[in-house]
Amino acid sequence: MNASDPATPARSQAHYRAIWISDVHLGTAGSKAEFLLDFLRFNESWELYLVGDIIDGWQLKKNWYWKQSHNDVVQKVLRKSRKGTRVTYVAGNHDEVLRQFIGMAFGEIRIVNETTHHLLDGRKLWITHGDFFDGIIQHAKWLAYLGDSLYTLILKLNDAFNRTRHRLGMSYWSLSQYLKHRVKNAVSFITEFEQVLVNEARRRGFDGVVCGHIHKAEIRMIDDVLYCNDGDWVESLSALVETHEGELKLIHWPYRAQAGEKEIEDDRSTADPNPSANPFTQYG
Numbered sequence: 662m663n664a665s666d667p668a669t670p671a672r673s674q675a676h677y678r679a680i681w682i683s684d685v686h687l688g689t690a691g692s693k694a695e696f697l698l699d700f701l702r703f704n705e706s707w708e709l710y711l712v713g714d715i716i717d718g719w720q721l722k723k724n725w726y727w728k729q730s731h732n733d734v735v736q737k738v739l740r741k742s743r744k745g746t747r748v749t750y751v752a753g754n755h756d757e758v759l760r761q762f763i764g765m766a767f768g769e770i771r772i773v774n775e776t777t778h779h780l781l782d783g784r785k786l787w788i789t790h791g792d793f794f795d796g797i798i799q800h801a802k803w804l805a806y807l808g809d810s811l812y813t814l815i816l817k818l819n820d821a822f823n824r825t826r827h828r829l830g831m832s833y834w835s836l837s838q839y840l841k842h843r844v845k846n847a848v849s850f851i852t853e854f855e856q857v858l859v860n861e862a863r864r865r866g867f868d869g870v871v872c873g874h875i876h877k878a879e880i881r882m883i884d885d886v887l888y889c890n891d892g893d894w895v896e897s898l899s900a901l902v903e904t905h906e907g908e909l910k911l912i913h914w915p916y917r918a919q920a921g922e923k924e925i926e927d928d929r930s931t932a933d934p935n936p937s938a939n940p941f942t943q944y945g
Contacts, residue, residue, distance in 0.1 A: 667878050667892065667899040667913030676705045679778060681901040683712035683790065683873025684893035686755065687731040688721040691820070693917075694730040697894045700914040701737045706902070708778065709738070709746050712873040712891055713753020713790025720755075730918070742769040749776055753790035753874065777867075781907030784868035784887070787861075791874035794857045855890075859883040871901060878911050 682700075686692045720726065742748040748770045752759040762772045775789040854875055862870040869887030878892030878899040889909060892899030900912050 667897065667911040669913050669915060672703065672916055674703055674705070676905070677902040678706065678781065678905055678907070679708035679710065679903040680704060680706040681710045681712050681788070681871055681889075681891040682715075682894065683751075683753070683891050684714045684876055684895060685734065686714055686717040686720070686893075686895055687734060688717045688726055689895075690726060691895045692717070692731065693894050693898055694728065694734050695918045696898050696914055696916065698730060698734050698737060699916045699918040700898075700900060700912075701734070701741070702918070703916075704900075704902075704912075705741075706746060709741060709748045710776070710778070710788055710871070711738070711748065711750045712788060712871065713751050713792070714755040714873060715750065715753075717755045718758050733918075738770070739768060749773060749788075751776060751788055751790055754792035778871070778903075780868075780903060780909070781905075785866075786869045786871050786887070786889070787865060787867040788871045789858075791854065791858060791872035794854065794861065855879075855883060855888055859886040859888050862886050878913075880909055880911055 682697070685694065685697055687694060738748060750759065750767075750770050750772050752763070752772065752774060759772055760774065763774055765772055775787065778786045778788055780786065858870050858872055862868075863884075863886050867886070869889060871889045871891065873891055873893065875890065876893040876896055877890055878897050878901075879888065879890045880901070881888055887909075889901055891901035892911065898914050900914065902910050902912055904910065
């Protein structure tokens with residue numbers, strides 16, 4: 662396994678310095694909200710970064726789609742913020758409506774265009790969704806909408822294909838991920854996207870960058886800059902975490918919350934057994 666490949670963890674409670682998730686696309690049929698809900702139940706952190714496209718405003722404008730599991734994810738994040746997790750929402754292109762609220766907070770959740778995270782070893786990471794550095798999004802939005810519609814079609818085909826695989830006792834397989842790795846233009850776009858972000862991070866004086874947007878989880882050094890992409894919750898079901906030892910890891914979460922399962926929590930209970938030890942509370 663490549664070092665940057667997401668690992669499948671044991672299903673037990675875990676706590677991290679920081680967790681990054683992006684591209685959940687709540688409001689679409691392709692969102693694997695049940696998987697994310699299960700991940701959030703078993704994984705706590707001092708910092709939780711929502712790195713854009715958590716809610717898919719583009720699709721909601723076309724057709725209202727909002728399952729109970731989508732609402733449960735929102736409620737779970739709000740609950741974490743009330744219990745002391747510092748939640749930062751970095752707006753993306755699909756939830757760009759939030760950019761009119763940059764600098765504001767909804768409850769305890771800050772809304773930003775970009776932000777900074779300091780790793781345990783002192784390295785400084787720039788956190789951005791990444792769409793500002795996607796030429797199609799910035800200069801040919803009609804083409805981005807067309808691509809989004811084609812992507813939605815591929816996801817529908819992918820879901821139908823995997824239902825058949827499931828009935829045959831076979832594991833999940835992502836058609837869109839396969840196409841990304843096989844279609845030359847897609848590979849070229851991803852490579853250029855990564856290089857542009859790395860160059861910008863270096864120009865700004867950062868040691869690395871964390872982004873989302875392209876639905877391709879990755880941790881690797883590009884020249885002298887650390888490039889991290891936390892993946893998505895449509896295909897790869899992945900998150901980026903920083904452990905208490907300062908190690909960055911990608912986690913693949915193939916577990917799904919049971920249909921109809923209700924979470925009963927007392928908001929007065931404490932997610933962090935020692936909140937006073939949270940070093941991030943010193944930052945405003």
